[in-house]
Amino acid sequence: MTGGARLAWICGGLFVILSVVALGSLLVGAAPVPPGTVFDLITGRGPGQGTERTVVFAIRLPRIAAAVLAGAALAVAGAGFQGLTRNPLADPSILGVSGGAAFGVVLGQVSGLGQGIVEGLGLTALGFAGALVAGAAVYLIASTAGGLPVHTLLLAGVIVGIFFSAAITVLISIVDTNRLGGVIHWLLGSVAPIPPGALGVFALATAAGLWLVLGQARALNLLALGDEGALELGVDAQRVKRRIFAGAALLTGTVVAFVGPIGFVGLVVPQALRMLLGPDNRVLVPAALLAGGAFLLAADTLARTVVAPAELSVGVLTSFCGAPVFIWLLRSRAGRTSP
Amino acid sequence: MTALCRSLVLSFCFLPGIAQALTVVDQTGHAVTLPAAPRRIVSLVPGVTEILFAIGAQDALVGVTDFCDYPPEARRKARVGDMLAPNLEILVSLRPDVVVATRSGNREETFDQIKRLGLPVYLVDEPPSIADLLRLVGGLGQLTGRRDAAAAVAAGLERRITAVRQRVAGRPHPRVLYVLWPEPLIVPGRGSLVSELIASAGGESVTADQAQGYPRMSLEAAVGRAPEVIILARHGARTGPAVREQWQRLESLPAIRSGRLYAADGDLLHRYGPRVVDGLELLARLIHPEAFK
C-alpha cells in the first residue's frame, strides 16, 4: 500500500471517530435536550427558534468547534516540537511555549482586547509573539554543540514557564482585583463558545500553522538523521526547523489566545499515535490533527458534564491524563531517545 | 362590590404586564431595552438576589448562583453555577427575560456571551457608597416594576442608617482596621462601601486614604497605624480561628491590648444587599458598644 493510500485510510478512520465524538458531545449537556430534537435541529427540521435551538447551535456547536480546533492545533504543535527536538517529551506546555503565549495574551486582555474579529487577530498575534519568544529562549538556553540534550531541554522549559508565570502574576496584580478571578479562571484553560467571527480567525490561524508544519513533514523525518545527515540528503535543515518552529508557535499562540493554556495534549496524542502508527511525520501530523481534536473534545465534554451544573476546567482533565504519560515516557527508553 | 374591587385591583396589577417596551438604565449607565417588564429574571449576583427578595420580586426570580443563599428561600431557586463560569446551557433553558450581572464578580466574557445568546443583561457595579446602594435598590425596583416596594425598602434602610448615625454621634472615633482578607492583607480604601460604613458607625478607618476600592496593603503599614479596633471579615473556612490567633499575637497593638479584636460576617458587609445595614449596625455595636447598652 503506498504511503498516500495508508494515510487516506488512517485519516478516514480518525475522521469517523471525531464525528462520533462530536455527535455525542452535541447530545449531552446540562440542559435537557432530547436526542430526537438534536437530530431534527441538525437536519434542519427542528424548531426555528427557542431554547433548544439556542443551546444546540449557539452554545454546544461553537464550543465543540473550539475544542476540536484547540485539540487539533495543540497535537500538531506537539508533533512539530517533538520532531524538532528529536524528543517525545517536547510539548508546548512543557517547553514553556504555552506560558509565553499566555503572557502575550494576558497582556492583550489587560489592554482591553476582547473577542471581536480584529481583536481576536490581535490576541492571536500577541500569543504567537509570546510563543516565539518563549521557544527561542528555551532553545538558546538548552542548545549545546551536540544538539538539545533532553534534561537541559526540560529544565529550560520549566524555567521559561516559571518566568512567564511570574510575569503574568505581575500583570494580574496591577490589574484591578475584579478581573483577577477571571484571569485565573482563564489560565486553567476554558473552552467556551466563541463567536463565529473569532472562530473563523481561529480556524484560519490553525490552518496556517498546520500548513507550515505539514509542508515540512517529509523533511522533518530526514532530520532524524542529524543535521549533517539531512544536509547530505539535500534538506535545508535550518529552513525546515525555522518553518516548523514558526508553525508550532503559531498553533500554540492561537490556541492560547482563544481557549487559554491547556497542557499535555501535545504530549499524549502524538505519543499514542506514534505507538500505533509509527514515527513517519507525514502520517503523524494529519493523524494528530484529527485525533487531537477528538481527544480534547472528549475531555471537554467530560469536563462540562461530569459535575454538572458546575464545570471542571478542561486543563485539569488533560493534566490528570497527561502527567502519568509524561512520567511513563520519562522512565522508559522512549524518553531518552529520539521520537 | 368586593368582586368589582377585586377585578379593578387585578386589572391594575396587569397593567405593568401589558405595558410597552421597557427601557431602563442599568447601574453602569447602559440602556437596557426589554420587550416588556421582565417576568423571568436570572441573578448572577448574591446581593441582587437579596434585594429582589426584599422588594418582593422573588416570584420573577427563576435562577440564582450557588452563592445566593439568603434568604433561605433563595436556595430553592434553580442554580446556574458559580459567578465566574455560570452554566450557559442551564441559563438559557431557564428562558430569562433579563440577566442581572456585575462587573465586580462576573467575567466580562460571561456577560458578552449572554448578550450574544440574545439575552438582555442588566449590569450592576459594586456600589462604592451607601447612596449608590440605595440607588441600586431603586434601579432594581424600576426594572421589576416594583418601584413603590423598592422605595419603601430604601426608605426603611435610610431610617435605620440615620438611627445608627445618631446613636454614635458626638463620640470620639476610635481607629479601626478592617481586614477584608488576611493574606495578602486586603483593606477598604477610599470610596469603598465599607469605609463609609465604618465612618457612619462612628469609627475612623485607618485605611481610608488607601487606593480606590479594596487594595492590598502591607501588614507593617497597617499595624503602624496603631488601630484601636480590629475587625476581621469572615468569609468561610480560611478566615476562621487560625486567623484570629495570628492577629492576637500582635500584642503591641492597642486593639489587642484592650481585647478589641472582633470577627464580622463577611456576607453582611460585602454582598451589597439590604443586609449591609445589618452590617452597619453590627459595626456600630463593635465600635461603640457603650452606645447600645
Added chain:
Amino acid sequence: MTPLCEFRHVGFAYPVGAHGRPPFEIRDLSFSLVPGEVLGLIGPNAAGKTTVIRLLSRVLDPSRGEIFLAGRQASRLGRAAVARQVAIVPQDVPQGFPYTVEQLVLMGRFPHAPGRFFENREDLEIAREAMAITGVETLAAEPLDRLSGGERQRVVLARALAQRPRLLVLDEPTAHLDLRYQAECVALLRRLHKDDGLGILLVSHDLNLAAEVSDRLLLMAGGAAVSAGTPEDVMQESVLEAVYGCRVVVDKHPATRRPTVNVVWPDGR
C-alpha cells in the same frame, strides 16, 4: 572524461573555537576522481578527511578555491542537486533512530523529488533494488535499533545506493565490522563499481583495506595532500613514517600482491 568530482586549490578553515573544536584548516587541496575509479583517502586523525567529505556534500562551503561536480561548480548547485550526484555513506545512524530499514532507504530518494510528499512506485522499486543489492531486503520492516552493527552498515549503504548517485563516498565503511563482513563489504564495492561505473571515494583508517580496494590513493596530513598516486607510489615507508610518526614496514600481500603496511611495534624502552 569529465571527472565526477574535482577539488581545485580548495581552502577551508573552521571558525576559531567553533563548537569546541581547535582551529583547523584545509590548505590548497586539489584532486579529482573519474567515473569507475575508486579513490582511497587516507591519513592520520585530524588530517582533514572528514572535512573533505563535508565539503563534497556541501555541508560546508570552501573559503578558497572551487569544487566541481561533473564539471559544474558545486556552489552553484542546489543542495538537492548535489545530493543527486553525491551520496555519503555514514558510519551509522544517530542513536535512537526510530524508523525501519525500508523507511530509511526510501529517505535516499528525497533529493530526486524534494517537493513530492509521498514516494511513488518508482521510488519504492529503486529502494527495493538497493536493499536487494546489499542483502537486507528481508529486514525491510525491522526498526533499525534492532539490527546488528553489520546489518546497519549495509542498510546505510542501501540508502546511499537508493540515491542513485554518480559518486559514492564511504566514511570508514568497515569500522565496526568483523572480518567476514569486511570481506563482504569489499566484494560488494567491487561489484558496484565494476557494474555501474560508479565512482567511489573511500575514507578509511585501514591502510591495507584502502590499498587493496583503491585504484589510487590520496594521503593527507594536517589539512594538505602529502602524496597521491597508485598504492605502490603512495605506500612508501619513509612517507608513512613521517606522516604517522611510527616505524612501519611495507610489504606485499601474499595473495593479491598489493602493498600492505605492518607496524613495527615499539618495545617500550
